[in-house]
Amino acid sequence: MRFEKNNELDQANLRIIVASCAIAYVALLGFLPGRSLLTYLPVLLYYLGFVVMAIAMRHAISRWPGHYPARRIFGMIQDYTGTSFGLVVGGEAALPLYAVMVWINLGNGMRFGSRYLAIATVLALCALLVVWRLTPYWQEQPFLLLMLLTTSTLIPFYAHLLLERTRKATALAEAATREKSRFLAQASHDLRQPIHSIGLFTACLREARLGDEERRLVDSIDRSLLNVSQLFRSILDLYTLDNGRVQPKYEHFAVDGMLRELLRQNAEAARWAGVEMRLVASRQWTRADPGMLATMVQNVLSNSLKYAAGRPLLVGVRPRGDKLAIVICDQGRGIAEEHQEQVFEEFYRVREARDKDVEGVGLGLSIVRRLGGLMGLQVRLRSRPGHGTTVTLDGLPRVDAQAPRVSLEQAQQAGLLTGLRVCLVEDDRNVLQATCALLQRWGCEVQARSSPTGLSSDCEVIVADYDLGPQATGIDCIDAVRAERGWNVPALIMTGHDIDRLQASLHERGIAVLAKPVRPAELRAALRGLRDQLPASAAQG
The missing domain is CATH 3.30.565.10 (Histidine kinase-like ATPase, C-terminal domain)
Structure with a gap:
């Protein structure tokens, strides 16, 4: 909508500018040797009125933006009427105004599409015939009329061919962009899962009793994983910026x-x-x-x-x-x-x-x-x-x-996770295994589920992946457990999807969210934050 409104405003602005130039040109004719300004006074007065109408049209476009075919056609008629008036009154001296007629024709077509180009072409041909009928000079020059009619037909036809090619190329480019977006969205989700699970497995290894050589190997895995994660995040950041979906959220x-x-x-x-x-x-x-x-x-x-x-x-x-x-x-x-x-x-x-x-x-x-x-x-x-x-x-x-x-660092010092009952729902087997092992090392009692089917739990905290297949999402699982328990169990969604798309649904339900790949420190801090939300009766139970 904004694109079309800008097109009409641009056209309205050009209409005012060109009419002003026409006034200056006609006034200049009145000062040429052997000519009188009084001869062109009716033309000047007409174009002054034309400018007033053009300003009113621009105001209407600005006040009521949108696609109004009748308003666009009225603008064309106004343009061709003004141009024809100048051509009839000015005679041979006003022939340069024909360039304005060509501009009207092509301008409407380029801005509004082939349909408006065809309408403008028909109106232009009618205007030329009216001018020929009313102008003795044009009647004495039949080949001039033939040339102008031919030009007014061939140029828009060629412009139509260019518009069609551009439209097809644009459609192909948009289709390619949509395919790229779908591919990157799917690749984003699929790549996040193994990176996420490797990070969790590495965290499990780091907390095990390792020798110096084994710890060096874990360090090497962590360094490689960090490089992959940073590259992955950079590509996703660039993709998100290119889509124009990033808007600052100020705090x-x-x-x-x-x-x-x-x-x-x-x-x-x-x-x-x-x-x-x-x-x-x-x-x-x-x-x-x-x-x-x-x-x-x-x-x-x-x-x-x-x-x-x-x-x-x-x-x-x-x-x-x-x-x-x-x-x-x-x-x-x-x-x-x-x-x-x-x-x-x-x-x-x-x-x-x-x-x-x-x-x-x-x-x-x-x-x-x-x-x-x-x-x-x-x-x-x-x-x-x-x-x-x-x-x-x-x-x-x-x-x-x-x-x-309370800062994140303070939150990490507040309490331990020992004994925290966590319901973990994740359909990716590697991620489920890695997350479960890490939570158990932190002292949590984990109730792991690979499917939302028949979900029942006496948990204190729910951790769920968002995409759990065609039957349910992580939000559905959280809603089901909360309905069964009869209170809003603190919950966390870990997802490889675009967080902004889910933010509204998560916010209204009071669900925390982390974007995969999740660092173990982020997960630990989030769980401690959720534990702080537990009512006293649930925490003691």
């Missing part, structure tokens, strides 16, 4: 808490890379989308861990008037000036001989800049070869501190 939060959590999540990767990460403490609060901002900082941190291995990394927040800037400084090899703008392009990497073992495809900074654009942030990069790189995320609004909330 007030302490920047320091978000940064500390990100550094904690990257502590293991920093240890593997030999990077000492330091955070300058800050008490600043901002209003932004915490998920988007965390993704931006995460991508910058990932680059620093890759390209500044073995060097210290400094993260801090700088106040700048009523704004804040997050600054990430590393002491890596730096980026040459000629590459500093190009590194924000998709798939661009500054490759050197020793980079052959560095993972990545060059999407991180592109995603950072695009996410920053959605929130109105500026992403700046300053680097000197041999002296490191500084990335600044500038433009965060500075707000007053809010009432303190």
Whole structure:
């Protein structure tokens, strides 16, 4: 709808501009040698009235947007009437106005499609015949009329062929885009499952009694899994941004808490890379989308861990008037000036001989800049070869501190999971086995189900996958258990689908959600948060 409204507004704006140009042209004719302005005064007065009508038409389009065929055809008739009037009164001197007639014809066709192109062509031919009938000069030039009629027919016909080709090409491109979207959506779900299960199995191994050699092997698996997960998330982030489905969801939060959590999540990767990460403490609060901002900082941190291995990394927040800037400084090899703008392009990497073992495809900074654009942030990069790189995320609004909330780190310290009765519903056998084993190592009593059929449980917490086959979803399972128990049992959905699509249904039922692949630390924190929601009677039982 918005696209069509803009087309009509554009057409209305051009109508006013062209009519104004016609007024200037006719007025100029009155000042030529041997001519009088009084001769063209009726034309000038008519076109002034035409401009008034055009302004009124534009106001109507702006006030009542939408697709109104009668209004579009009325606009064409108005255009051809004005052009024909100028051609009749102006005689041979007004012949350049024929270009306006061609513009009316093609403009309506290109903006509104082949149907309107055909209507405009018929009206143009009728207008030319009327002008010929009323103009002695045209009657004396039959070949002129023939040329104009031929031109007014052939040009729109050729434009119609181009429009048809464009329409077919657009349809094919849209079909390809839909197929790509379906493929990526399915691939997203299917790839999340094995990555998710491998991460859980690795967490189980890490908590077992391992020797030094076995622990090194687990570290190697974790490093490889981290690289795959980061690449996977980058591709999905890019796909989501290309679909235009990402919109910021603003919240007030302490920047320091978000940064500390990100550094904690990257502590293991920093240890593997030999990077000492330091955070300058800050008490600043901002209003932004915490998920988007965390993704931006995460991508910058990932680059620093890759390209500044073995060097210290400094993260801090700088106040700048009523704004804040997050600054990430590393002491890596730096980026040459000629590459500093190009590194924000998709798939661009500054490759050197020793980079052959560095993972990545060059999407991180592109995603950072695009996410920053959605929130109105500026992403700046300053680097000197041999002296490191500084990335600044500038433009965060500075707000007053809010009432303190329980941080994720505090939530992780609140209570143990020992004895927590968990109903786990997951139709993927590997994921079910891995999640069950990990929960049991954390001390949970797990009631594992691979199917929603005949589900019955005396659990305190429900953990379910969303996609459980054609019979039911995880939400259906949660509703069924809650109905059986007679109270809203705390619940968590883990899904490989687009969370935004499920957010409304989950929010109204009070169901938490985690996107696969889920890190064990995220799952543990979520379970402890759910346990805190248990009423005293349920917790004691």
